[in-house]
Amino acid sequence: MTSFSFDLQATDGRARTGVISTPRGDIRTPAFMPVGTAATVKAMMPESVRATGADILLGNTYHLMLRPTAERIDRLGGLHKFMNWDRPILTDSGGxxxxxxxxxxxxxxxxxTFKSHVDGSKHMLSPERSMEIQRLLGSDIVMCFDECPALPADRDRIAASMELSMRWAARSREAFGDRPGHALFGIQQGGLEEDLRAQSAEALREIGFEGYAVGGLAVGEGQEAMFGCLDYAPEQLPQDKPRYLMGVGKPDDIVGAVARGIDMMDCVLPSRSGRTGQVFTRLGVLNIKNARHQDDPRPLDEECTCPACRNYSRAYLHHVFRTQEIISSMLLTWHNLHYYQQIMDQMRHAIAEGRFEAWQTEFTQTRAQGDIDPL
Known part of the structure; x- marks a missing residue:
C-alpha cells in the first residue's frame, strides 16, 4: 500500500508545487479542497466535483458526528463509500x-461540551473523541483537535488558547496511533503574534506530524493582517511537509497565500457564492441577479470551459437564479469550483516553470479590469 508522502517538486520565490501521495490517489499542490460539509459538496455530484479538477475534498467532523453520526457512516462502509468519492478526503477536527x-x-x-445546533442534544468533543470520529469516517488526512479563538482577542487569551491547543495536539497524536496510509496534521495557532506562532510551531515539530496547518486565520482579521502573518508563519513550519491554510478564501487570498509558501487551502466560498448568485471569473466578481444580465446572450466568461459557460447565456443564468430553479445552484457552483481549480492549475504550472511572479501580476491586472461592459 502507498504510504502518505510529500514530494516538493519546485519552488519559485516562496511559492511551492509538489505532490502529496496517498493510498487513494495523488494530490497536486498547491491544492484547493472543495468543502463537502455534510458528505456532499452542495449542488454538485461527486463526479462533477472531480471534473472541475479537484483531487481532494474536505468533510466536517462536527456536522457528520451530529448527523448521520460517525458510527452510522462507519457501519455503512466509511465516508468515501457513503458519499461516492473514492479519492482523498481531509476531515477537520470539529473544533x-x-x-x-x-x-x-x-x-x-x-x-x-456543547449543545448541538441541530436538536439541542449534548455532546463532548475531546482530542481523543475527535480522533475516534475521524477514524470512523475513514478520512485520509485527519486534523488535530484544537481551539481557535475569534480575532481580535487579547494576547493573554491567544497565548492560553495556543498552549491548550498544543497540549491537545500531543493528545491527538497519541490517540491517532499507528495508521499506515493515513496522515495526522498539526495546527499552528498564536493569532497574529509572531513569537506565539513560533512557540506553537516548535511544539508541533517536537510532537511530529505528516503535515502542518496554519490555523486561526480567516476569522475576521482582514486580508492585510492575514498576509502579514503569512509573511512569517509558513516559514516557521517544516519545509519538507505540506502546509495547509485553513478556511481560505477569495481568489486573491489564495494566490497571496501560495506566494507566501502555502500548499493547501479549503473554503466554502465558491460553492456558497454559487448558490447566492455570486460568480468568480478572470475579470473579477459578477452578480448574476443584476438586471444588466437579463438580455445578455454572452457566457459568464468566454474563455471558461465549464458547462455553465459552454452551454448557457448570462440571460438564462439570470432567469434561473431569479426563479430559484435548482439548476442555478448547480451551474454557478460548477463554474466557481472550475474557476478555482483553474487558478490552482495555472499556479502549479507557473511555479514549475519559474514564472510565478509574472503570472501573479497578470492575474491581478486581469481581475482589476472588472466585468465586460453591459450590452
Whole structure:
C-alpha cells in the first residue's frame, strides 16, 4: 500500500508545487479542497466535483458526528463509500465549528461540551473523541483537535488558547496511533503574534506530524493582517511537509497565500457564492441577479470551459437564479469550483516553470479590469 508522502517538486520565490501521495490517489499542490460539509459538496455530484479538477475534498467532523453520526457512516462502509468519492478526503477536527456554531459550550482541559445546533442534544468533543470520529469516517488526512479563538482577542487569551491547543495536539497524536496510509496534521495557532506562532510551531515539530496547518486565520482579521502573518508563519513550519491554510478564501487570498509558501487551502466560498448568485471569473466578481444580465446572450466568461459557460447565456443564468430553479445552484457552483481549480492549475504550472511572479501580476491586472461592459 502507498504510504502518505510529500514530494516538493519546485519552488519559485516562496511559492511551492509538489505532490502529496496517498493510498487513494495523488494530490497536486498547491491544492484547493472543495468543502463537502455534510458528505456532499452542495449542488454538485461527486463526479462533477472531480471534473472541475479537484483531487481532494474536505468533510466536517462536527456536522457528520451530529448527523448521520460517525458510527452510522462507519457501519455503512466509511465516508468515501457513503458519499461516492473514492479519492482523498481531509476531515477537520470539529473544533472550529464547536466554537462558531454550537450553543452553550463549556471549555475545559479535557475538551468541549456543547449543545448541538441541530436538536439541542449534548455532546463532548475531546482530542481523543475527535480522533475516534475521524477514524470512523475513514478520512485520509485527519486534523488535530484544537481551539481557535475569534480575532481580535487579547494576547493573554491567544497565548492560553495556543498552549491548550498544543497540549491537545500531543493528545491527538497519541490517540491517532499507528495508521499506515493515513496522515495526522498539526495546527499552528498564536493569532497574529509572531513569537506565539513560533512557540506553537516548535511544539508541533517536537510532537511530529505528516503535515502542518496554519490555523486561526480567516476569522475576521482582514486580508492585510492575514498576509502579514503569512509573511512569517509558513516559514516557521517544516519545509519538507505540506502546509495547509485553513478556511481560505477569495481568489486573491489564495494566490497571496501560495506566494507566501502555502500548499493547501479549503473554503466554502465558491460553492456558497454559487448558490447566492455570486460568480468568480478572470475579470473579477459578477452578480448574476443584476438586471444588466437579463438580455445578455454572452457566457459568464468566454474563455471558461465549464458547462455553465459552454452551454448557457448570462440571460438564462439570470432567469434561473431569479426563479430559484435548482439548476442555478448547480451551474454557478460548477463554474466557481472550475474557476478555482483553474487558478490552482495555472499556479502549479507557473511555479514549475519559474514564472510565478509574472503570472501573479497578470492575474491581478486581469481581475482589476472588472466585468465586460453591459450590452
Amino acid at each position: 472550529f465549528q464547536v466554537m462558531s456554531l454550537a450553543g452553550l459550550r463549556k471549555l475545559t482541559e479535557e475538551g468541549v
